[in-house]
Amino acid sequence: MSPGDKGEPGSSTGNYDEMQFMNTQISTAEDRITVRDAVIDLMRRLGIKKLFGNPGSTELPMLRDFPSDFQYVLGLQEAVVVGMADGYAQATGNASLVNLHSAAGVGNAMGNIFTAYKNRTPMIITAGQQARSILPFDPYLGSMQAAELPKPYVKWSIEPARAEDVPLALARAYHIAMQEPRGPVFVSIPVDDWDRPAERVELADVSSRVRPDPDGIDRIGAALDRCSRPAFVVGAAIDQAGAWDEIVLLAERHNARVYVAPMSARCSFPENHYLFGGFLPPMRERIVQALSGHDLVVVVGAPAFAYHVEGNGPHIPHGSALCQLVDDASVAASSPSGLSVVGNVCLGLADLLSRPQVSQRPAPEPRVALPRAEAEEVMSVAFALQTLAEARDPSHIVVEEAPSSRRTMQNYLPFTQRGTFFTMASGGLGYGMPAAVGVALASPGRKVIGLIGDGSSMYSIQALWSASQLGLPVTFVILNNGRYEALRDFALHFGFDKQDVVQGTALPDIDFVGLAKAMGCSGISVDRADILPNVLKEAFAEGRPNLVEIMVA
Known part of the structure; x- marks a missing residue:
């Protein structure tokens, strides 16, 4: 064998290998x-x-x-x-x-x-x-x-x-x-x-959903079949998982009253449905009171025990059983009692719906409608939100951060379509105004309403500028009561009297219309009930960001 056959330096084979190596290096570069x-x-x-x-x-x-x-x-x-x-x-x-x-x-x-x-x-x-x-x-x-x-x-x-x-x-x-x-x-x-x-990343295909344990689903299904007066408690994970239709069908199959979990950040059930039972407060005794008479409570997609203040006594009514279908193992682990099944909420509800249907129980009595809020010299929050509800289209998206007005909103501003309500699950302020901008950016052709308290708005008022620069169809509705009303309400829990001065809660002399105009948005302040409907309709019809300040009692 000649040296050239071995590919040694100077041979034709060696030159060929060296050229290939160099070409590879050039290609890699x-x-x-x-x-x-x-x-x-x-x-x-x-x-x-x-x-x-x-x-x-x-x-x-x-x-x-x-x-x-x-x-x-x-x-x-x-x-x-x-x-x-x-x-x-x-x-x-x-x-x-x-x-x-x-x-x-x-x-x-x-x-x-x-x-x-x-x-x-x-x-x-x-x-x-x-x-x-x-x-x-x-x-x-x-x-x-x-x-x-x-x-x-x-x-x-x-x-x-x-x-x-x-x-x-x-x-x-x-x-x-x-x-x-x-x-x-x-x-x-x-x-x-x-x-x-x-190097370029080879992207793995990773499933983001886990099907709940079939045995656990069967146990929840059997409990639903056995009970006489079930209640569902629903939360944000239903809307996040795209399980709106499934929860409505399951509630109708069992004629179960449906409540919204405390502090839920999304709309997860149509609030005009005959089975809708209202919103649970973040207080142990009042949750038990609201659920009294139900022999089975099925929590779906929510931390149902998100308390805001300490309480006493049981977590569910005496004689009731508790089942949970949640996507978070830590929520299941913190449950005070009952059966918890972890997995994707939509898949779990689909599995419950696939079970044979048992004879249907009678529907619960419908909720008693609240009386209409009437116009007064100084508008109430109830009147303002009732007017907003009548001025908006049900498909409009509301992003809310008005903590002191939330209970009133739940009574006078119903949400009936999926994906039309967002708020913060944390209780931290400064989310609502920029979140409304982000939702609008993700929802071309949809109207977005940022429903914000006067105190909350000042945590992230710069969002007005971003909305203006992006030209998004957002209407920021500021409920201006001139103070941190949520803190004044909460002070009563800590022993304050109604007439006591709560330090650091007054918010005088903020010019919201001026702030809006300075950041490129049109704005108007309203203190008369008779003109509010037209002001809101005109604002919602605009294709650019604007601000409506409503002076409320």
Whole structure:
């Protein structure tokens, strides 16, 4: 055998192998992409082409050569950014993508990150980080424990060990965010990672739904068959899982009264239905009182024991049995009694509907309708919301953050269609105004109404600017009672008298119309009951953002 046959240097075979190696290297160099390229490609394949942010220095390399088919949605403060992304994700059903500034920017956003966690909103939160090479020196704008900062209100948090791991971390983050119970995730990305070489992510196909245990479903079904007066308690997971039709059919099959769980953030049952029983308050004794007479309580898609104040006694009426179908194992684990089955709510309801139908029990008595609210010299909240209900179309979407008016809203502003109501499950303020912007961005052709208290609005008033810049058909309805009314109501629980002054609750001299106009929105203030209907109808007919301030008692 000649040296050439062995492929030694100088032989024809050796030259051929060397050329092939060089061609491979050239090809690899040509195909090499950066972390930025890999992330943009990943998001495009995930159907995520909007980036909600407020950029800082550590985020700028992410934005270089920003792709023309993507949209950067600017918020003027990080809490606004997360609120918009929350509304957008809830309305689309897909995870939203957020980019925050290092450390302080994440801190600014934490209130609405907490709300996104409680809302079960799928959201990928990225945050800038200082360059890896200077992190040992505690640099300016560095976040020394970046992955720890948003905990415990994210499902998963990481700062990848290497730049080339960033795309894979984001792919994993997406799957975790979308897995039920859904929620926000966090990825910290050093500023110098974006231009480092990386590989295109092979995207795994991961199911985000788990079918509930068949034996558990059979036990719930058997309990429904045996009982004489069942009640359903429904929550936000029904609307999130697309199980509106299934819960209506199941309630009708069993002629079960349907109540809404305390503090539920979505509309999960038509509130004009003959089986609708109303809203449970977040108080143990009053929940038991509302459910008295039912021998079986079936909770579907809700934490049914979300109390706001401490109480005493049983959690369900004496002699009642409790079953739960929920998508969150932690909710099941915290149940005080009964049977809990964990899995996708829509699949579980479909399995219950597939069981043989037993003889139907009589329907419960319909609810007694409340008397109409009458116009007075100073409008009541009840009259304002009754008028809003008559002025809006049932398909209009309402995003609410008016805590002191919520009980009144539940009586005078009914929701009868799926996907038409959103609020915060956390109790934290600053969500409603930006969430209305995000919902409108996700719902082209739909009218969105932001129903906001005067105190709540000031937590994220910058959302007016984003709505104006985006030209979205949002009407912000501000219920102005001149104070933090929810705190004044709650003070009674802690021993205040009605005539006592509660410090820090008065809110005089806020010019909401002036604020709206300064941020590019038209605005009008209304203090007369006779003109309110026309003002609201004209505002709802506009195709651009506007604000209506209603002066209420």
